[in-house]
Amino acid sequence: MRPMKLSVILASLALLGPSVVSLSPSVATAEENPSITAANPAAPHAEETDAERDARLAWWREGKFGMFVHWGIYSTTGGLYKGQKLPNSAEWMMARGKIPIAEYSKYADQFNPTKFDADEFVARAKQAGMKYIVITAKHHDGFAMFGSKCNDYNVVDATPYGRDIMKELAEACQKQDIRFGFYYSQAQDWHHPGGFGNGWDKTIKRVSSDEYVMKKAVPEVKQLLTDYGPIGIFWWDTPRKMSKESFDALHSLTGIQKNVITNDRLGEGYIGDYKTFERHIPAQAPVGKDWEVCMPISGSWGYKIGDNDFKSTKTLIRNLIEIASMGGNYLLNVSPTGEGTLLPPAIERLKQVGQWMEVNGESIYGTVASPLETLDWGRCTRKEANGETTLYLHVYDWPADGKLLVPGVKNNVQSASLLDGGETLPTESTDAGIAVSLPAEATDEYASVVKLTVDGTLDVEVSLPTFNRKGSLVLTADKAYINNNEGSQDAALRAHDEIPHVGYWLDNEASVEWAFRTTEPGEYEVHAVLSVEAPQTKLVISAGDQSLTAEVKSTGGYGKYQEKSLGRLKINEPGDHTLRVKPVADAWNPINLRQVELRRAKK
Numbered sequence: 177m178r179p180m181k182l183s184v185i186l187a188s189l190a191l192l193g194p195s196v197v198s199l200s201p202s203v204a205t206a207e208e209n210p211s212i213t214a215a216n217p218a219a220p221h222a223e224e225t226d227a228e229r230d231a232r233l234a235w236w237r238e239g240k241f242g243m244f245v246h247w248g249i250y251s252t253t254g255g256l257y258k259g260q261k262l263p264n265s266a267e268w269m270m271a272r273g274k275i276p277i278a279e280y281s282k283y284a285d286q287f288n289p290t291k292f293d294a295d296e297f298v299a300r301a302k303q304a305g306m307k308y309i310v311i312t313a314k315h316h317d318g319f320a321m322f323g324s325k326c327n328d329y330n331v332v333d334a335t336p337y338g339r340d341i342m343k344e345l346a347e348a349c350q351k352q353d354i355r356f357g358f359y360y361s362q363a364q365d366w367h368h369p370g371g372f373g374n375g376w377d378k379t380i381k382r383v384s385s386d387e388y389v390m391k392k393a394v395p396e397v398k399q400l401l402t403d404y405g406p407i408g409i410f411w412w413d414t415p416r417k418m419s420k421e422s423f424d425a426l427h428s429l430t431g432i433q434k435n436v437i438t439n440d441r442l443g444e445g446y447i448g449d450y451k452t453f454e455r456h457i458p459a460q461a462p463v464g465k466d467w468e469v470c471m472p473i474s475g476s477w478g479y480k481i482g483d484n485d486f487k488s489t490k491t492l493i494r495n496l497i498e499i500a501s502m503g504g505n506y507l508l509n510v511s512p513t514g515e516g517t518l519l520p521p522a523i524e525r526l527k528q529v530g531q532w533m534e535v536n537g538e539s540i541y542g543t544v545a546s547p548l549e550t551l552d553w554g555r556c557t558r559k560e561a562n563g564e565t566t567l568y569l570h571v572y573d574w575p576a577d578g579k580l581l582v583p584g585v586k587n588n589v590q591s592a593s594l595l596d597g598g599e600t601l602p603t604e605s606t607d608a609g610i611a612v613s614l615p616a617e618a619t620d621e622y623a624s625v626v627k628l629t630v631d632g633t634l635d636v637e638v639s640l641p642t643f644n645r646k647g648s649l650v651l652t653a654d655k656a657y658i659n660n661n662e663g664s665q666d667a668a669l670r671a672h673d674e675i676p677h678v679g680y681w682l683d684n685e686a687s688v689e690w691a692f693r694t695t696e697p698g699e700y701e702v703h704a705v706l707s708v709e710a711p712q713t714k715l716v717i718s719a720g721d722q723s724l725t726a727e728v729k730s731t732g733g734y735g736k737y738q739e740k741s742l743g744r745l746k747i748n749e750p751g752d753h754t755l756r757v758k759p760v761a762d763a764w765n766p767i768n769l770r771q772v773e774l775r776r777a778k779k
């Protein structure tokens with residue numbers, strides 16, 4: 177998408193009048209902080225080299241773990257409306273309760289978080305091992321949790337509290353060396369007559385979304401990126417169909433701070449710097465992208481009375497490890513109450529996560545995804561530097577025999593030790609990989625970490641999928657090799673609901689194959705999980721010199737997956753084999769293939 181012409185953007189920004197930069201002394205000004213530059217109307221970072229982008233994202237990739245904060249006037253009621261709990265997350269109460277603007281705005285009169293202490297709040301994030309904070313500057317309800325200069329529906333002008341919370345947090349983050357960022361709902365605004373999302377208040381005299389963007393969103397985003405010091409992240413949310421001018425105007429503002437990092441939720445192909453996943457960890461990491469999982473520490477993003485669905489400390493730590501082992505960042509949300517404090521369960525969990533991070537943070541910060549196959553004892557993160565590779569082995573299931581196998585690694589071992597306490601551990605290189613000898617007892621109830629350093633870059637032979645004890649072998653799409661005929665890219669790895677499948681299989685010469693290993697020759701039933709839109713399709717499954725042809729009836733659509741039994745295959749020899757799925761060219765209709773399973777046939 178090409179940015180709008182400089183003259184038009186500057187003209188629209190000039191219409192908004194100069195923002196008086198009213199910085200408190202401790203928040204850097206543009207002069208003091210060169211990263212705050214004049215609006216760069218060119219698509220920010222369009223000319224950026226890979227090295228410049230890596231430098232801009234370095235702190236974020238190093239930090240791995242951040243605090244998300246949902247806080248607003250909805251927090252004064254804990255999501256209750258007329259004493260009733262409303263469905264969904266508390267910050268949606270205005271919509272779920274279909275609360276008219278005039279009525280909802282009165283919650284601002286109650287917002288007085290007298291117990292809020294920005295330094296203490298930031299210290300809790302720091303103590304938890306978090307390296308950045310992203311807070312809702314304006315959520316869908318349209319209320320500005322900062323001293324907005326373009327509308328008085330804000331925390332400074334419309335509440336008894338009367339203080340600029342964002343400025344206090346910006347200062348506290350600068351003092352404590354925590355990166356600071358804003359969440360901003362750029363399209364939904366249930367208060368402004370041009371915002372998206374308020375379909376219930378019939379008193380609204382509608383104006384265009386362009387007018388909302390140019391008269392509210394643009395000046396507020398400009399102010400947030402100008403008046404609050406260095407901003408690490410700008411976190412857009414819930415994109416809606418807006419005009420190109422609106423997108424360009426908002427996108428260009430991130431050029432005000434040349435180092436700001438943005439997410440993928442502005443909309444219209446503005447992919448930002450990283451992909452976001454919400455409330456869940458994806459089945460597989462997006463290829464070649466930076467990415468982040470955001471999730472609430474409990475059930476609701478905003479403070480909700482009765483929301484006791486706090487994730488256990490174990491879950492939080494293992495989420496962090498899981499995400500880091502796949503190469504992502506974890507943005508964990510907390511929900512300040514109307515008084516400006518966190519609930520005790522949140523405080524307790526942040527403290528316990530911090531205690532784990534105090535000992536084991538090295539195994540998270542600055543790591544990249546593990547190249548090892550799925551580990552049955554835990555997870556692995558990796559660092560490569562100075563001609564050596566360090567693997568951090570997060571052991572969940574402490575091996576009874578004291579032997580921890582790191583499968584497939586062929587490198588020479590330099591050292592192995594427990595992160596907690598530093599005890600040196602003996603290792604042995606075997607055909608199956610590196611065996612680390614562990615002491616009798618695990619060092620941590622959530623995850624004990626072994627630090628294994630080997631020479632050079634990792635030389636790992638991923639062992640082949642083998643049958644489990646029940647005689648079943650599941651071959652999933654993400655582990656398949658896709659043979660696109662003559663380099664066509666028709667058959668490709670895609671995903672529905674984050675579950676990988678081989679899809680877009682238009683090329684009837686393309687095939688899919690897996691290498692696997694068996695110790696037990698014999699007859700196997702072949703099952704597949706797939707979807708077929710056409711009335712039927714025909715394919716051949718082969719392994720070694722054996723093959724079967726299967727006709728598969730429609731499952732009712734590409735998004736409708738079913739398990740189909742395709743017939744039986746004999747595997748005559750033990751050892752390594754290749755299972756291949758290939759179209760019957762003259763009877764082929766495309767399928768989405770999630771997995772193939774071989775099950776030892778009952779005699």
Ligand code: FHN
Pocket residue numbers: 265267268413414454470477
């Ligand atoms: O609607 C919002 C929701 O309230 C919350 O802010 C989440 C956080 O990622 N984002 C939207 C739902 O995707």
